[in-house]
Amino acid sequence: MARRTARPARTAGPAKPAASCPCGLPEPYDGCCGRYHSGGAAAPTAEALMRSRYSAFVTGDVAYLLRTWHPDTRPARLDLDPGMRWTGLEVLDTGEGSAFHTTGTVTFRASYRGGSLHERSRFERVGGAWVYVDGEFPDE
Template sequence: MPRRRSRTTGPSVPADCPCGSGRTYTECCGPLHADTSRASTAEQLMRSRYSAFAVGDLVHLRRTWHPRTCPPDLQPDTATTWTGLEILAASEGTPFHREGTVEFVAHYRDASGPGRMREHSRFVRHEGAWVYLEALTD
Protein backbone atom coordinates (compact mmCIF):
# COMPACT_ATOMS: atom_id res chain seq x y z
CA MET A 1 0.00 0.00 0.00
CA PRO A 2 1.59 3.35 -1.01
CA ARG A 3 2.26 5.72 1.87
CA ARG A 4 2.85 9.46 2.07
CA ARG A 5 3.98 11.92 4.71
CA SER A 6 1.41 13.55 7.00
CA ARG A 7 1.64 16.43 9.43
CA THR A 8 -1.42 15.30 11.42
CA THR A 9 -0.98 11.66 12.35
CA GLY A 10 2.71 10.85 12.36
CA PRO A 11 5.43 10.11 9.87
CA SER A 12 3.29 8.54 7.16
CA VAL A 13 -0.24 7.51 6.31
CA PRO A 14 -1.59 5.28 3.55
CA ALA A 15 -2.78 6.78 0.26
CA ASP A 16 -5.89 4.55 0.37
CA CYS A 17 -7.93 4.74 3.56
CA PRO A 18 -7.29 1.73 5.81
CA CYS A 19 -11.01 1.56 6.73
CA GLY A 20 -11.80 -0.03 3.35
CA SER A 21 -14.17 2.67 2.11
CA GLY A 22 -12.48 2.75 -1.29
CA ARG A 23 -11.67 6.44 -0.89
CA THR A 24 -8.33 8.06 -0.22
CA TYR A 25 -7.24 8.65 3.35
CA THR A 26 -7.43 12.43 2.85
CA GLU A 27 -11.04 12.13 1.59
CA CYS A 28 -12.15 9.67 4.26
CA CYS A 29 -10.67 9.28 7.75
CA GLY A 30 -7.90 11.88 7.46
CA PRO A 31 -10.12 14.88 8.30
CA LEU A 32 -11.49 13.09 11.37
CA HIS A 33 -7.95 12.25 12.52
CA ALA A 34 -6.89 15.87 11.95
CA ASP A 35 -9.92 16.98 14.00
CA THR A 36 -11.18 19.19 11.17
CA SER A 37 -14.34 17.09 10.80
CA ARG A 38 -16.55 14.97 13.05
CA ALA A 39 -18.11 11.60 12.35
CA SER A 40 -21.78 11.93 11.44
CA THR A 41 -22.57 8.27 12.22
CA ALA A 42 -21.39 5.59 14.61
CA GLU A 43 -20.16 3.53 11.65
CA GLN A 44 -18.10 6.44 10.33
CA LEU A 45 -16.52 6.81 13.77
CA MET A 46 -15.84 3.05 13.91
CA ARG A 47 -14.08 3.24 10.54
CA SER A 48 -12.00 6.23 11.66
CA ARG A 49 -10.99 4.45 14.86
CA TYR A 50 -9.92 1.35 12.91
CA SER A 51 -7.87 3.61 10.64
CA ALA A 52 -6.38 5.31 13.70
CA PHE A 53 -5.21 1.93 14.99
CA ALA A 54 -3.78 1.19 11.52
CA VAL A 55 -1.79 4.45 11.31
CA GLY A 56 -0.98 4.70 15.04
CA ASP A 57 -3.02 7.85 15.76
CA LEU A 58 -3.43 7.61 19.54
CA VAL A 59 -4.65 11.22 19.76
CA HIS A 60 -7.73 10.38 17.67
CA LEU A 61 -8.34 7.15 19.59
CA ARG A 62 -8.25 8.95 22.94
CA ARG A 63 -10.40 11.87 21.66
CA THR A 64 -13.08 9.45 20.38
CA TRP A 65 -13.18 7.17 23.44
CA HIS A 66 -15.74 7.96 26.14
CA PRO A 67 -13.84 9.42 29.13
CA ARG A 68 -15.53 6.95 31.50
CA THR A 69 -14.16 3.89 29.65
CA CYS A 70 -10.93 5.12 28.02
CA PRO A 71 -7.92 3.26 29.42
CA PRO A 72 -5.40 5.60 31.06
CA ASP A 73 -2.43 3.70 29.60
CA LEU A 74 -3.47 3.54 25.94
CA GLN A 75 -0.40 2.38 24.01
CA PRO A 76 0.09 1.30 20.39
CA ASP A 77 0.75 -2.34 19.65
CA THR A 78 3.67 -1.94 17.27
CA ALA A 79 3.84 -5.71 16.66
CA THR A 80 0.38 -5.69 15.03
CA THR A 81 -0.35 -4.61 11.46
CA TRP A 82 -4.03 -4.01 10.73
CA THR A 83 -4.85 -5.45 7.31
CA GLY A 84 -8.59 -4.98 6.72
CA LEU A 85 -11.98 -4.10 8.14
CA GLU A 86 -15.36 -5.73 7.52
CA ILE A 87 -18.51 -4.04 8.82
CA LEU A 88 -21.01 -6.81 9.54
CA ALA A 89 -23.92 -4.75 10.88
CA ALA A 90 -24.81 -1.31 12.19
CA SER A 91 -27.84 -0.42 14.28
CA GLU A 92 -29.09 3.11 14.85
CA GLY A 93 -26.07 5.42 15.14
CA THR A 94 -27.31 7.83 12.46
CA PRO A 95 -27.12 11.63 12.73
CA PHE A 96 -30.58 11.44 14.37
CA HIS A 97 -29.67 8.96 17.14
CA ARG A 98 -27.94 9.30 20.50
CA GLU A 99 -26.67 5.70 20.57
CA GLY A 100 -25.68 3.07 18.05
CA THR A 101 -23.84 -0.20 17.63
CA VAL A 102 -21.48 -1.52 14.99
CA GLU A 103 -20.47 -5.14 14.59
CA PHE A 104 -17.23 -5.67 12.72
CA VAL A 105 -14.28 -7.93 12.03
CA ALA A 106 -10.83 -6.35 12.08
CA HIS A 107 -8.12 -8.36 10.33
CA TYR A 108 -4.50 -8.14 11.41
CA ARG A 109 -1.09 -9.74 11.20
CA ASP A 110 1.26 -10.18 14.14
CA ALA A 111 4.19 -12.43 15.06
CA SER A 112 1.82 -15.43 15.13
CA GLY A 113 0.56 -14.75 11.61
CA PRO A 114 -2.80 -13.50 10.37
CA GLY A 115 -5.70 -13.12 12.77
CA ARG A 116 -9.07 -11.49 13.20
CA MET A 117 -10.86 -9.70 15.97
CA ARG A 118 -14.66 -9.65 16.00
CA GLU A 119 -16.45 -7.07 18.13
CA HIS A 120 -19.92 -5.61 18.63
CA SER A 121 -19.21 -2.03 19.75
CA ARG A 122 -21.48 0.48 21.43
CA PHE A 123 -21.21 4.16 20.54
CA VAL A 124 -22.91 7.14 22.21
CA ARG A 125 -22.94 10.88 21.80
CA HIS A 126 -20.79 12.74 24.32
CA GLU A 127 -20.74 16.52 24.23
CA GLY A 128 -22.38 16.36 20.80
CA ALA A 129 -19.86 13.99 19.19
CA TRP A 130 -19.92 10.24 18.58
CA VAL A 131 -17.56 8.34 20.90
CA TYR A 132 -16.77 4.67 21.48
CA LEU A 133 -18.22 3.51 24.80
CA GLU A 134 -17.66 -0.24 25.07
CA ALA A 135 -17.60 -3.68 23.52
CA LEU A 136 -20.87 -5.53 24.03
CA THR A 137 -20.82 -9.12 25.20
CA ASP A 138 -23.22 -11.72 23.92
Protein backbone atom coordinates in the same frame (compact mmCIF):
# COMPACT_ATOMS: atom_id res chain seq x y z
CA MET B 1 -7.08 22.09 -44.74
CA ALA B 2 -6.10 24.08 -41.63
CA ARG B 3 -2.78 23.45 -40.07
CA ARG B 4 -2.79 22.61 -36.34
CA THR B 5 -0.31 24.23 -34.04
CA ALA B 6 1.55 21.85 -31.79
CA ARG B 7 0.66 22.18 -28.12
CA PRO B 8 3.46 22.73 -25.64
CA ALA B 9 4.58 19.55 -23.91
CA ARG B 10 3.57 19.12 -20.27
CA THR B 11 6.44 19.32 -17.88
CA ALA B 12 4.69 17.81 -14.86
CA GLY B 13 4.40 14.05 -14.59
CA PRO B 14 1.12 12.26 -14.02
CA ALA B 15 -0.54 12.83 -10.69
CA LYS B 16 -0.07 9.96 -8.28
CA PRO B 17 -3.35 8.46 -7.15
CA ALA B 18 -3.95 8.94 -3.46
CA ALA B 19 -3.87 5.78 -1.37
CA SER B 20 -7.29 4.50 -0.38
CA CYS B 21 -8.27 4.80 3.25
CA PRO B 22 -7.34 1.95 5.63
CA CYS B 23 -11.01 1.73 6.70
CA GLY B 24 -11.84 -0.01 3.42
CA LEU B 25 -13.82 2.75 1.73
CA PRO B 26 -12.54 3.76 -1.71
CA GLU B 27 -11.86 7.41 -0.81
CA PRO B 28 -8.32 8.67 -0.24
CA TYR B 29 -7.26 8.72 3.41
CA ASP B 30 -7.16 12.54 3.59
CA GLY B 31 -10.75 12.84 2.37
CA CYS B 32 -12.00 9.95 4.47
CA CYS B 33 -10.72 9.12 7.97
CA GLY B 34 -7.78 11.53 7.75
CA ARG B 35 -10.09 14.54 8.06
CA TYR B 36 -11.44 13.14 11.33
CA HIS B 37 -7.97 12.35 12.64
CA SER B 38 -6.77 15.89 11.90
CA GLY B 39 -9.79 17.45 13.62
CA GLY B 40 -11.07 18.96 10.36
CA ALA B 41 -14.42 17.22 10.78
CA ALA B 42 -16.27 15.03 13.25
CA ALA B 43 -17.51 11.57 12.31
CA PRO B 44 -21.22 11.99 11.48
CA THR B 45 -22.29 8.43 12.37
CA ALA B 46 -21.28 5.65 14.72
CA GLU B 47 -20.08 3.60 11.73
CA ALA B 48 -17.93 6.48 10.47
CA LEU B 49 -16.40 6.82 13.93
CA MET B 50 -15.73 3.08 14.13
CA ARG B 51 -14.07 3.13 10.69
CA SER B 52 -11.97 6.14 11.68
CA ARG B 53 -10.91 4.44 14.90
CA TYR B 54 -9.85 1.35 12.93
CA SER B 55 -7.80 3.65 10.67
CA ALA B 56 -6.30 5.25 13.78
CA PHE B 57 -5.17 1.81 14.97
CA VAL B 58 -3.64 1.21 11.53
CA THR B 59 -1.82 4.57 11.52
CA GLY B 60 -0.92 4.51 15.24
CA ASP B 61 -2.90 7.67 16.09
CA VAL B 62 -3.23 7.14 19.86
CA ALA B 63 -4.34 10.76 20.47
CA TYR B 64 -7.37 10.28 18.20
CA LEU B 65 -8.27 6.97 19.82
CA LEU B 66 -8.24 8.53 23.29
CA ARG B 67 -10.06 11.67 22.11
CA THR B 68 -12.90 9.57 20.66
CA TRP B 69 -13.26 7.27 23.69
CA HIS B 70 -16.13 7.88 26.13
CA PRO B 71 -14.81 9.73 29.21
CA ASP B 72 -16.37 7.12 31.55
CA THR B 73 -14.56 4.18 29.92
CA ARG B 74 -11.43 5.83 28.47
CA PRO B 75 -8.16 4.36 29.75
CA ALA B 76 -5.58 6.72 31.24
CA ARG B 77 -3.18 5.71 28.48
CA LEU B 78 -3.07 3.45 25.48
CA ASP B 79 -0.02 1.54 24.32
CA LEU B 80 -0.28 0.10 20.82
CA ASP B 81 1.75 -2.92 19.78
CA PRO B 82 4.20 -1.62 17.14
CA GLY B 83 4.36 -5.11 15.62
CA MET B 84 0.60 -5.30 14.96
CA ARG B 85 -0.25 -5.18 11.25
CA TRP B 86 -3.93 -4.59 10.55
CA THR B 87 -4.92 -5.92 7.13
CA GLY B 88 -8.62 -5.19 6.62
CA LEU B 89 -11.99 -4.19 8.03
CA GLU B 90 -15.40 -5.70 7.39
CA VAL B 91 -18.52 -4.04 8.82
CA LEU B 92 -21.01 -6.83 9.56
CA ASP B 93 -23.94 -4.93 11.07
CA THR B 94 -24.99 -1.53 12.37
CA GLY B 95 -27.78 -0.55 14.74
CA GLU B 96 -28.96 3.03 14.99
CA GLY B 97 -25.97 5.41 15.16
CA SER B 98 -27.17 7.93 12.57
CA ALA B 99 -27.42 11.70 12.88
CA PHE B 100 -30.87 11.17 14.43
CA HIS B 101 -29.73 8.83 17.23
CA THR B 102 -27.89 9.24 20.52
CA THR B 103 -26.59 5.67 20.67
CA GLY B 104 -25.51 3.08 18.15
CA THR B 105 -23.76 -0.22 17.65
CA VAL B 106 -21.40 -1.49 14.98
CA THR B 107 -20.42 -5.14 14.62
CA PHE B 108 -17.25 -5.67 12.64
CA ARG B 109 -14.36 -7.97 11.91
CA ALA B 110 -10.90 -6.41 11.84
CA SER B 111 -8.23 -8.64 10.34
CA TYR B 112 -4.60 -8.55 11.27
CA ARG B 113 -1.61 -10.60 10.22
CA GLY B 114 -2.28 -13.96 11.83
CA GLY B 115 -5.92 -13.55 12.86
CA SER B 116 -8.96 -11.34 13.30
CA LEU B 117 -10.93 -9.49 15.95
CA HIS B 118 -14.75 -9.75 15.94
CA GLU B 119 -16.41 -7.07 18.07
CA ARG B 120 -19.79 -5.47 18.66
CA SER B 121 -18.97 -1.90 19.68
CA ARG B 122 -21.27 0.53 21.48
CA PHE B 123 -21.20 4.26 20.74
CA GLU B 124 -22.86 7.31 22.29
CA ARG B 125 -23.02 10.99 21.54
CA VAL B 126 -21.25 13.18 24.09
CA GLY B 127 -21.43 16.92 23.53
CA GLY B 128 -22.82 16.24 20.04
CA ALA B 129 -19.88 14.03 18.99
CA TRP B 130 -19.84 10.26 18.62
CA VAL B 131 -17.55 8.41 21.03
CA TYR B 132 -16.68 4.76 21.57
CA VAL B 133 -18.09 3.36 24.83
CA ASP B 134 -17.09 -0.30 24.91
CA GLY B 135 -17.33 -3.54 23.02
CA GLU B 136 -18.17 -7.19 23.42
CA PHE B 137 -16.78 -10.14 21.55
CA PRO B 138 -19.64 -12.24 20.16
CA ASP B 139 -19.10 -15.96 19.77
CA GLU B 140 -18.26 -16.88 16.22
